[in-house]
Amino acid sequence: MAQSLERLRESASQTAGPYVHIGLTPNFCGIEGVYAADLGAAMVGEKARGDRIKVKIRVIDGAGVPLKDALVEVWQADAAGIYNSPSDQRGAADPHFFGWGRQATDMTSGECVFETIKPGRVPFFDGRPMAPHITVWIAARGINIGLHTRMYFGDEAQANAQDPVLARIEQPRAASLIAPRDGDTYSFDIHLQGENETVFFDI
Amino acid sequence: MTGKNPPSNLRPETGAFFQRDRAWHPPAFTPGYKSSVLRSPRRPLLSLDNTLSEITGPVFGHDILGELDDDLIYNFAAPGKAAIGPRIIVHGRVLDERGVGVGGALLEVWQANAGGRYRHRRETYLAPLDPNFGGCGRTITAEDGSYCFRTVQPGPYPWPNGPNDWRPAHIHFSVMGHGFAQRLITQMYFEGDPMIWKCPIVRTIGDPKAVEGLTAALDMQATIPMDARAYKFDIVLRGRRSTLFENRREGN
Ligand SMILES: [Fe+2]
Numbered sequence: 001m002a003q004s005l006e007r008l009r010e011s012a013s014q015t016a017g018p019y020v021h022i023g024l025t026p027n028f029c030g031i032e033g034v035y036a037a038d039l040g041a042a043m044v045g046e047k048a049r050g051d052r053i054k055v056k057i058r059v060i061d062g063a064g065v066p067l068k069d070a071l072v073e074v075w076q077a078d079a080a081g082i083y084n085s086p087s088d089q090r091g092a093a094d095p096h097f098f099g100w101g102r103q104a105t106d107m108t109s110g111e112c113v114f115e116t117i118k119p120g121r122v123p124f125f126d127g128r129p130m131a132p133h134i135t136v137w138i139a140a141r142g143i144n145i146g147l148h149t150r151m152y153f154g155d156e157a158q159a160n161a162q163d164p165v166l167a168r169i170e171q172p173r174a175a176s177l178i179a180p181r182d183g184d185t186y187s188f189d190i191h192l193q194g195e196n197e198t199v200f201f202d203i
Numbered sequence: 204m205t206g207k208n209p210p211s212n213l214r215p216e217t218g219a220f221f222q223r224d225r226a227w228h229p230p231a232f233t234p235g236y237k238s239s240v241l242r243s244p245r246r247p248l249l250s251l252d253n254t255l256s257e258i259t260g261p262v263f264g265h266d267i268l269g270e271l272d273d274d275l276i277y278n279f280a281a282p283g284k285a286a287i288g289p290r291i292i293v294h295g296r297v298l299d300e301r302g303v304g305v306g307g308a309l310l311e312v313w314q315a316n317a318g319g320r321y322r323h324r325r326e327t328y329l330a331p332l333d334p335n336f337g338g339c340g341r342t343i344t345a346e347d348g349s350y351c352f353r354t355v356q357p358g359p360y361p362w363p364n365g366p367n368d369w370r371p372a373h374i375h376f377s378v379m380g381h382g383f384a385q386r387l388i389t390q391m392y393f394e395g396d397p398m399i400w401k402c403p404i405v406r407t408i409g410d411p412k413a414v415e416g417l418t419a420a421l422d423m424q425a426t427i428p429m430d431a432r433a434y435k436f437d438i439v440l441r442g443r444r445s446t447l448f449e450n451r452r453e454g455n
Contacts, residue, residue, distance in 0.1 A: 008298060008299075009300065009413070009439060011389050014389045015238075015407075023312060023377060024313075026339045029323055030324065034271075034279055034337050035341075062240070067242070069325070083255060086215035086262060086381070087255075087382060089217055100261035122254070125253070125254050140242065142236070144239060146388060148257075169249060202225065202249065202250045203250075203253055
């Protein structure tokens with residue numbers, strides 16, 4: 001016998017269910033007056049540095065239908081590639097950019113839109129630069145454990161070609177993570193299953 | 204929101220998180236819970252050691268909280284009114300797998316009212332709304348990871364899955380720790396509820412010990428006499444690896 005490691009086990013995940021809005025975007029679903037605003041509704045302060053962009057996300061089920069009850073969160077670096085987090089010790093992040101956003105998908109169209117800035121490049125754990133990307137996390141009825149994926153930018157072909165994470169994905173699936181640009185808007189369709197299933201990460 | 208200012212005097216941790224035990228969590232595809240069928244990825248997840256994008260995460264300061272955010276009995280009620288139902292305190296700690304308290308974690312909760320009815324436009328259960336109950340609350344853990352809120356015990360409710368499926372009484376929890384890889388949504392159940400083991404959503408979890416880990420214990424030492432009973436619910440997030448011996452060059 002040896003000493004016990006005495007580690008705890010992570011609390012098991014359970015689905016967010018159909019009423020996730022009540023807890024996480026109460027103003028969106030008509031519960032007003034409890035919180036002044038839904039957390040994560042605004043990511044960018046007036047003085048934030050960087051290119052203003054919109055990121056339009058849909059989450060599409062195995063029947064090809066966009067989820068109208070999903071909750072989507074994004075997390076990204078600022079324009080200089082620094083995260084606004086104590087765990088990023090490389091320098092001060094832009095104080096006018098929080099880096100985290102949360103939206104419910106629209107109950108009619110299934111879309112949600114994040115108004116943000118284009119992130120800078122962040123190093124991989126071996127120091128090589130990753131291409132600019134946004135981490136996306138999805139919770140919804142029918143999803144038993146939150147899904148992590150990444151959105152890369154369609155107009156960053158050169159950086160994407162050198163990205164160490166995209167390089168691990170067999171073609172053509174890497175394309176599932178690259179959002180095409182139209183004007184100032186990037187559109188990211190996340191497919192939960194089927195021929196075009198998006199790559200999800202165990203991170 | 205505090206951004207770079209850590210929630211305590213402790214030096215921020217920068218290590219990668221312990222690998223998630225996917226066999227402990229429910230799998231994506233669980234046909235007994237019908238909604239998962241068309242919403243479950245079928246291909247293997249891509250395993251990736253954490254990069255800065257996962258090691259970091261947003262941190263929230265107490266300045267985002269309103270006075271009644273942690274009190275669901277009063278935070279939606281008209282002046283002088285209160286939500287109807289068994290009054291309870293829910294308290295506990297947010298820890299990580301190393302047993303370390305996670306301070307500054309954002310906890311957001313939502314639940315049905317005492318009759319099992321949610322305040323939501325898609326809700327169809329015939330039990331009535333409580334005009335003084337909204338169903339949401341939030342708090343941020345203290346430095347030792349402890350938290351507390353007050354609410355009414357939610358009722359069980361029927362839901363469209365099988366012909367006669369009922370959810371056990373439960374409170375939904377969303378947890379934000381220190382890194383985005385720790386992001387977790389789960390549900391709290393109540394000790395002694397015979398509905399727990401009949402529920403297709405509970406049964407997406409394979410190991411009964413994992414379900415016990417989501418079942419809050421009646422805690423008579425934490426009650427408020429003549430006011431509210433108490434349930435204790437600890438939440439465990441992924442632990443972090445030490446960075447003590449990482450990136451240390453020869454001779455340093
Ligand atoms: Fe529920």
